[in-house]
Amino acid sequence: MRYELYYWPQVQGRGEFVRLALEEAGADYVDVARGTGGMERMQKLLHPRSSEHPSLAPLAPPFLKAGKLLIGQTANILLFLGAHHGLAPKSEAGRLWVNQLQLTIADLLVEAHDTHHPIAASLYYEDQKPEARRRAETFTKERVPKYLSYFENVLVQGGKTAFLAGRTLSYADLSLFQVVEGLRYAFPNAMAALETRHPRVAVLHDRVAARPNIAAYLKSPRRIPFNRHGLFRHYPELDAKAA
Amino acid sequence: MRYELYYWPQVQGRGEFVRLALEEAGADYVDVARGTGGMERMQKLLHPRSSEHPSLAPLAPPFLKAGKLLIGQTANILLFLGAHHGLAPKSEAGRLWVNQLQLTIADLLVEAHDTHHPIAASLYYEDQKPEARRRAETFTKERVPKYLSYFENVLVQGGKTAFLAGRTLSYADLSLFQVVEGLRYAFPNAMAALETRHPRVAVLHDRVAARPNIAAYLKSPRRIPFNRHGLFRHYPELDAKAA
Numbered sequence: 001m002r003y004e005l006y007y008w009p010q011v012q013g014r015g016e017f018v019r020l021a022l023e024e025a026g027a028d029y030v031d032v033a034r035g036t037g038g039m040e041r042m043q044k045l046l047h048p049r050s051s052e053h054p055s056l057a058p059l060a061p062p063f064l065k066a067g068k069l070l071i072g073q074t075a076n077i078l079l080f081l082g083a084h085h086g087l088a089p090k091s092e093a094g095r096l097w098v099n100q101l102q103l104t105i106a107d108l109l110v111e112a113h114d115t116h117h118p119i120a121a122s123l124y125y126e127d128q129k130p131e132a133r134r135r136a137e138t139f140t141k142e143r144v145p146k147y148l149s150y151f152e153n154v155l156v157q158g159g160k161t162a163f164l165a166g167r168t169l170s171y172a173d174l175s176l177f178q179v180v181e182g183l184r185y186a187f188p189n190a191m192a193a194l195e196t197r198h199p200r201v202a203v204l205h206d207r208v209a210a211r212p213n214i215a216a217y218l219k220s221p222r223r224i225p226f227n228r229h230g231l232f233r234h235y236p237e238l239d240a241k242a243a
Numbered sequence: 244m245r246y247e248l249y250y251w252p253q254v255q256g257r258g259e260f261v262r263l264a265l266e267e268a269g270a271d272y273v274d275v276a277r278g279t280g281g282m283e284r285m286q287k288l289l290h291p292r293s294s295e296h297p298s299l300a301p302l303a304p305p306f307l308k309a310g311k312l313l314i315g316q317t318a319n320i321l322l323f324l325g326a327h328h329g330l331a332p333k334s335e336a337g338r339l340w341v342n343q344l345q346l347t348i349a350d351l352l353v354e355a356h357d358t359h360h361p362i363a364a365s366l367y368y369e370d371q372k373p374e375a376r377r378r379a380e381t382f383t384k385e386r387v388p389k390y391l392s393y394f395e396n397v398l399v400q401g402g403k404t405a406f407l408a409g410r411t412l413s414y415a416d417l418s419l420f421q422v423v424e425g426l427r428y429a430f431p432n433a434m435a436a437l438e439t440r441h442p443r444v445a446v447l448h449d450r451v452a453a454r455p456n457i458a459a460y461l462k463s464p465r466r467i468p469f470n471r472h473g474l475f476r477h478y479p480e481l482d483a484k485a486a
Contacts, residue, residue: 059393073346103316120381131374138363150302
């Protein structure tokens with residue numbers, strides 16, 4: 001079966017967490033909205049006529065078509081892919097733990113987005129710059145350290161060769177890699193200072209980046225570069241001052 | 244087995260979504276932090292010494308202790324309770340759909356919270372009032388209608404006797420009830436106008452409220468009243484003008 005991933009074609013955004021899982025799994029998939037006519041197909045699934053696709057439309061991208069299943073919400077797509085591609089433990093405790101980590105990452109992502117859009121996603125960044133400065137300062141000084149310390153602690157307790165859920169990689173590890181990538185891009189000064197205090201998180205990032213399927217993906221044109229339209233955005237005025 | 248729910252004792256907050264599921268299921272549970280010494284027990288689980296509870300501590304309440312399992316993140320707790328108490332379909336498609344709805348509600352909750360805390364959760368409302376006004380205006384004018392229309396559409400397509408996931412109640416229905424409760428409390432003027440355009444959502448709210456276990460719970464002292472410390476807060480200056 002070929003999966004169909006639906007997401008905005010110009011950004012990594014939340015779709016990237018799904019792309020990383022599909023790439024690590026070596027799954028057969030097409031990134032629909034990046035192809036000809038793909039945006040129209042995405043809009044049609046988001047706004048179906050009731051006769052076409054009753055009641056199961058997602059509210060927003062990303063979503064994944066897996067045969068007859070149409071699965072929305074990033075963490076929900078990953079719950080599905082984790083179970084079908086060995087990217088999560090099989091035990092109930094293990095599955096819940098990885099889902100819990102992913103939802104914690106999802107919380108961080110909302111906060112990262114809101115550093116540049118604290119008032120409204122429907123307004124331009126330029127219309128909320130003073131508010132963005134205030135929000136970004138709390139984010140880099142309080143919130144990122146809180147999240148990174150949490151993940152660092154999980155990794156420390158697991159031991160030297162640990163992933164977040166034990167000795168085997170899960171989709172939460174792929175997502176934490178992407179969080180580090182995004183934070184490095186958006187807040188290079190803040191992250192330079194923070195990473196020295198969270199060495200296990202940095203090591204996990206590098207281990208994920210070195211996995212053959214991920215390494216090949218990151219070098220491929222399938223990996224969209226970071227830019228100022230995505231979830232993680234680099235505005236120097238929102239970053240900490242250089243040390 | 245008696246479940247132990249851990250959540251801040253003075254507010255409904257995110258813990259309320261778990262309480263509603265436990266109450267509907269008639270499950271045996273204790274709301275730990277509301278009892279003597281409960282806050283200390285909650286803090287100990289959140290900040291364990293590594294020897295006591297390796298690596299599985301949640302980042303924040305609510306969390307649920309179910310025997311040896313310690314489950315964090317609201318949607319994750321509900322995923323667990325849904326499977327064990329008949330509050331979600333058994334099929335994979337059904338479980339994913341209910342989880343997807345719950346995660347969509349989780350997105351709305353972050354936005355509802357950020358109407359009174361658009362800059363930082365660590366600051367007082369009084370320190371971010373102008374920003375809160377701007378954010379709340381977009382929330383009530385654009386975001387709440389978007390979410391309510393989405394859920395209305397799901398219910399309309401399911402037919403007159405439908406719940407969100409078919410003919411049987413799921414935890415997503417309980418959560419949508421709570422969203423309506425919270426929005427009515429926080430934004431009475433905005434909601435009075437919106438509810439007439441989303442009648443199925445209002446009917447679902449009433450059907451949930453009338454269920455015997457929920458009705459008994461809502462009248463009991465276990466239901467904490469809404470207040471200005473919780474997720475949904477009523478500040479008249481953030482609501483729409485009366486019609």
